[in-house]
Amino acid sequence: MKQIEVVAAIIYDNEKYFATQRGYGEFEGLWEFPGGKIEKGESHENALRREIQEELGVDISIDGFICTTDFDYPSFHLTMHCYLCTILVGELELREHKSARWLVLSSLDEVMWLPADKEIVEYLLENRYEE
Numbered sequence: 001m002k003q004i005e006v007v008a009a010i011i012y013d014n015e016k017y018f019a020t021q022r023g024y025g026e027f028e029g030l031w032e033f034p035g036g037k038i039e040k041g042e043s044h045e046n047a048l049r050r051e052i053q054e055e056l057g058v059d060i061s062i063d064g065f066i067c068t069t070d071f072d073y074p075s076f077h078l079t080m081h082c083y084l085c086t087i088l089v090g091e092l093e094l095r096e097h098k099s100a101r102w103l104v105l106s107s108l109d110e111v112m113w114l115p116a117d118k119e120i121v122e123y124l125l126e127n128r129y130e131e
């Protein structure tokens with residue numbers, strides 16, 4: 001089966017987490033943590049900084065590793081590495097997503113997450129990551 005390796009940013013500010021809604025493709029309308037595929041030879045950190053700059057127009061600080069999750073979609077196997085991040089420079093701008101929300105922990109379940117992200121949300125709820 002096809003393997004996809006992705007990095008995702010759990011962007012945190014003032015007790016809220018930044019969730020984005022996919023604007024195109026098979027999973028349009030579902031919510032995710034921004035990020036994307038790691039290119040050949042690229043480090044997780046560089047991939048994450050590049051993707052977040054491309055998608056949201058901001059520079060981030062990567063403050064810690066949260067977890068890696070694996071998920072079997074019908075047509076590919078996903079490995080996703082999640083990092084706790086904060087915004088360093090820039091104003092958030094939705095260049096690819098159709099919508100975004102800052103969610104406190106208790107409202108993380110108010111949006112329809114991509115299937116692979118449910119485990120991440122549970123992990124955040126259990127571990128209560130903070131700056």
Ligand SMILES: Nc1nc2c([nH]c(=O)n2[C@@H]2O[C@H](COP(=O)(O)OP(=O)(O)OP(=O)(O)O)[C@@H](O)[C@H]2O)c(=O)[nH]1
Nearest residue numbers: 004006008025027032033034035036037078114116117
């Ligand atoms: N960025 C991101 N991707 C996720 C998450 N959860 C999850 O299942 N994915 C899946 O991981 C895959 C890769 O993400 P991507 O953003 O690079 O995908 P894409 O299809 O838009 O890539 P493309 O822009 O190269 O076409 C997608 O199939 C996406 O649905 C998540 O929280 N963040």
